[in-house]
Amino acid sequence: MSLQLYNTLTRKKERFEPIDPTNVRMYACGPTVYSYIHIGNGRMLVVFDLLFRVLRNAYGAGHVTYARNITDVDDKINARAAEEGVSIAKVTERTTRQFHADAADLVCLPPTIEPRATGHIDEMKALCETLVAKGHAYVAADHVLFSVPSMPDYGRLSNRSVEEMEAGARVDVAPYKRSPMDFVLWKPSKSGEPAWASPCGIVGAGRPGWHIECSAMAGKHLGNVFDIHGGGIDLVFPHHENELAQSRCAHGTHVMANVWMHNGFLEAEAGEKMSKSLGNFITVRELLDQTPGEAGRLALLSSHYRQPLPWTERLVQESRRTLDLWYELAADADDHGEVAPDVIDALEDDLNTPRAIGALHALRGEAAKGNSAARANLKASARLMGFLQSSLEEWKTWRPAGVAIDEVMVDTLITARLDARKRKDFKESDRIRDELAAMGIQLKDAKNKETGEIETSWEVKR
């Protein structure tokens, strides 16, 4: 089977045909760096990381370019810096560092390119100039504004007409706009705000609007037309609609990207969208303090990326237990397994991760029966998806943040318990087990198949 992807632009699943198979190019909208990312951002990271891996698998690791930007100029960043009384640079540097740690812990490969908005101000200004020169933008009240009526098929991505949007508009229209839907490419900076020399003959200093940075960065690093553009579904409108309007009008192209992909939302327990503005979110860092990154990743991939994903503690626990089983069986398998065709087929079917995970379960079942090829294949297949990245030992010794265990004492007590058991002093052995349980230690007895001896392992109770 060949790769099929659902395209928001056409609202259909389509066979993926790269523009250049030796350089498949994808762009995903990364975070605005003003605070810890939440697990909804994490979903986007994991989904497009998986797509990156699938493309690398299909076209070769050296033939895929993945650009994921960092937006480091934005009103929310300014507000955060003012709130904390620190420089804007300090906020963006710190948040970027936290973001990189979160992404790495969710087992996301680094993107090929990670452009920053502040490094592309000249490109943004050049886009403003071009758009004004072509009649797609105009200057008013020291702003550069995109002229929506200048683009006949504006609204194609989000599947709505300008008339509909104007009818449902809930925002006041700035008086200097020629048309209500026109949006800002460049705006004047007030004192204390980041400021650059303005384009288009504007005298005062200014700063970019929200969408222009992605147009500039995508164009510079991936070209005027590239293969895949992705992000969360809430970016369809207005962000992606406006971004592609700018890029297409500036470059005179029929599309900006051939395929547009959008992941669905996480739902908080109440069944509503999890979002920063509603405040009903947990951060990736809070999650990863309590659970290993791979378990978070598996939970995020447990439903199809376009479906809403109800986020529950139970889901996270279940994901971790599933990984326990995969690790036990396959982490130490040999490295010469092959990725199961069922897994590839499922992933190439618009990233059908639930089906791919089902295929992994099937491999696990085979492996549990002693099929060593299945073990190796489970390992290879899981690794393709970003699982089983560490050793069994590392997996088992993962500890929640802030939990300190006196391992020497635990081992001493376990030895004492085994001695008591050998004497058939079950009262004493159960007492020790209870003592450990009170400390949050869960014991597991297993009979060594070769020696017949009982061996006891332990873990922190979940």
Place this chain on the structure above:
RNA sequence: GGCCACGUGGCGGAGUGGUUACGCAGCGGACUGCAAAUCCGUGUACAUCGGUUCGAACCCGGUCGUGGCCUCCA
């Protein structure tokens, strides 16, 4: 108000015209001094009403319900 998704067994979640998804939980069994862990086995389903069809969870229409976008958001 406009536009758009979705409604599958106790829970999560694929599928999509005729055949077991799968996982977790539950239940039964093996193992164990007893537990836990592990292994084996196993029941339960397609919101509702109507239509198309030899046959519909799957296609079409109505109804009800849930959610999203139209404003910063992944």
